Amino acid sequence: RACNGEPPDVLLCTHTGIPWTRRVDGTLIVNVGAVGRPANDGRAESWYALVDVHHGRAEATLVPLAYDVAAQAAAMRAAGLPEPFVETIETGWWTTCLEVVPPPERARGRYHLYRERLPTGFAVEGAGWADAGEPEDDGLPVVTLFGSPLFPPRLWIYSNFHCNLACDYCVVASSPAARKRSLGFDRFAALVDEAVAENFSELYVTGGEPFVEPDMVDMLAYASERLPTVCLTNAMLLRGGRRGRELARLAGRENLVLQSSIDGSHASTHDAWRGRGSFAKAMNGIAYARELGLGLRVAMTETPANRGEGAELGRLLAGLGVQGDDFAVRPLVARGSAAGVEEGIQVSEAVMVPELTVTADGLHWHPVGGDIGASPDFVVAQGGRVPLSEGKRLITQRFLELRQADGTLPEAFHCAV
Structure with a gap:
C-alpha cells in the first residue's frame, strides 16, 4: 500500500x-x-x-x-573473478566485510578479526611475559580470535581457593579461612580432556595453594601427560612428609613446570607480605624441586618495599638454576586482598587480553579475576559445568562488544612467567 x-x-x-x-x-x-x-x-x-x-x-x-560450493569457487577462479569473492563462497564469510556482522553472530562463526588488526610487541623487555604465536598465515585477511595474541590458547584452572598463607595482596583473597571451592580430581581430569579437545595448547593450575589439595600430584601427573602444564605454588609445602614423597613421582617431567613467588631478595621484604618464615620455606621448596629435576619459574610481585631488589633476587635465584626468562617481575594488582592498596594497578576486562579461567563457581575472563566475590565483573558464566566451547564463544562475543564500544585493543597481563 x-x-x-x-x-x-x-x-x-x-x-x-x-x-x-x-x-x-x-x-x-x-x-x-x-x-x-x-x-x-x-x-x-x-x-x-x-x-x-x-x-x-x-x-x-x-x-x-544450498549449492556446490567447490564447483562455484572453481568456476569463479577460472573466470578470473576477484579472489575476495571466491573466498566468500569457500568460507561462508565476507572476508572484506567482516565487521558488519553483530558480535553475537560473529562470535559463533569461524573468523572474528582482520589479520592486520593483530597487535605485536606485547612482550615487555625483561618481564618474561610471553605472547601466543602468530596465527598460521593461510592467505586469508581474517583470523579466529582464539589462538591469537588477543585470546591465547592458555587455560587456567583454579584447583581450590584455600591456602596455607593469607598474603596481603592476593587477587583472589585466598587464606586458610577462605571458602575452599575445590574441583577434585574427576572434574579436573574432565577439564583437561576438554581443553585438549578445544585446542588449548597449555594449562596453568593455580589456587589457593594447589598443594593443599590431597590429589594435586595425581592431577599434575594427569595434566602433564596431555598438555604442557604450569602449577603456581608458594613452594612451602613441597619438601618433607607425604607431599614431598609424592612430588618425587613427578621428578624429571619435561611437560611440567612449578612457578613460585619470591617477593624480595631479603626474608624481611618477602615475609612482610606473605607471613613470617615464608621466605625460608619457599626457597627450601624451590631447591627441592630443582633436586627433583622439575622445571622452575619464579615471579616477584613488585611493591614499594621491594622495588629495588629485583636484580639482587635475580642473582640469588640464578644460584638455584632459575634465570633468564624463568624469572620475571610483575605489578601489584588492586584486586582481592589488595583492593585498597594505592600502589596497585587497576584492571578490567576492557583493558586485559582474556585468558579463559575455570573455577568451581564458573568461567572467568582472566585469572586475576578468578574470585567471584572480589571480581564479579570478570565472570563470563556462572555454574560449575559450563563447556569450554561456550566459554570461548562468550569471551569472543564480549571481546567484540568491547572493541565495538571504543575501538581500542587490550593489553596482555600474564600472571604466569
Missing part, C-alpha cells in the same frame, strides 16, 4: 550479512543477507525470502539455498 505518511507493511534490505526478520512498529523488516552470496555466518548457503500475506498481515519465510 502507499505510505502516505504511514509506515510501510514490508521493508526489504540486503547486503547486511546475517539473514533475519523483525517487526518494528507494525512494519515487517526482512533482511535476506546478500542475494547470491553466503550470509556471512560461516555457512555455505545463500538465502532468499518468500514474502506473502496471511489474513491481511505480511509474513516472510527465510529459505536457505
Whole structure:
C-alpha cells in the first residue's frame, strides 16, 4: 500500500550479512543477507525470502539455498573473478566485510578479526611475559580470535581457593579461612580432556595453594601427560612428609613446570607480605624441586618495599638454576586482598587480553579475576559445568562488544612467567 505518511507493511534490505526478520512498529523488516552470496555466518548457503500475506498481515519465510560450493569457487577462479569473492563462497564469510556482522553472530562463526588488526610487541623487555604465536598465515585477511595474541590458547584452572598463607595482596583473597571451592580430581581430569579437545595448547593450575589439595600430584601427573602444564605454588609445602614423597613421582617431567613467588631478595621484604618464615620455606621448596629435576619459574610481585631488589633476587635465584626468562617481575594488582592498596594497578576486562579461567563457581575472563566475590565483573558464566566451547564463544562475543564500544585493543597481563 502507499505510505502516505504511514509506515510501510514490508521493508526489504540486503547486503547486511546475517539473514533475519523483525517487526518494528507494525512494519515487517526482512533482511535476506546478500542475494547470491553466503550470509556471512560461516555457512555455505545463500538465502532468499518468500514474502506473502496471511489474513491481511505480511509474513516472510527465510529459505536457505544450498549449492556446490567447490564447483562455484572453481568456476569463479577460472573466470578470473576477484579472489575476495571466491573466498566468500569457500568460507561462508565476507572476508572484506567482516565487521558488519553483530558480535553475537560473529562470535559463533569461524573468523572474528582482520589479520592486520593483530597487535605485536606485547612482550615487555625483561618481564618474561610471553605472547601466543602468530596465527598460521593461510592467505586469508581474517583470523579466529582464539589462538591469537588477543585470546591465547592458555587455560587456567583454579584447583581450590584455600591456602596455607593469607598474603596481603592476593587477587583472589585466598587464606586458610577462605571458602575452599575445590574441583577434585574427576572434574579436573574432565577439564583437561576438554581443553585438549578445544585446542588449548597449555594449562596453568593455580589456587589457593594447589598443594593443599590431597590429589594435586595425581592431577599434575594427569595434566602433564596431555598438555604442557604450569602449577603456581608458594613452594612451602613441597619438601618433607607425604607431599614431598609424592612430588618425587613427578621428578624429571619435561611437560611440567612449578612457578613460585619470591617477593624480595631479603626474608624481611618477602615475609612482610606473605607471613613470617615464608621466605625460608619457599626457597627450601624451590631447591627441592630443582633436586627433583622439575622445571622452575619464579615471579616477584613488585611493591614499594621491594622495588629495588629485583636484580639482587635475580642473582640469588640464578644460584638455584632459575634465570633468564624463568624469572620475571610483575605489578601489584588492586584486586582481592589488595583492593585498597594505592600502589596497585587497576584492571578490567576492557583493558586485559582474556585468558579463559575455570573455577568451581564458573568461567572467568582472566585469572586475576578468578574470585567471584572480589571480581564479579570478570565472570563470563556462572555454574560449575559450563563447556569450554561456550566459554570461548562468550569471551569472543564480549571481546567484540568491547572493541565495538571504543575501538581500542587490550593489553596482555600474564600472571604466569
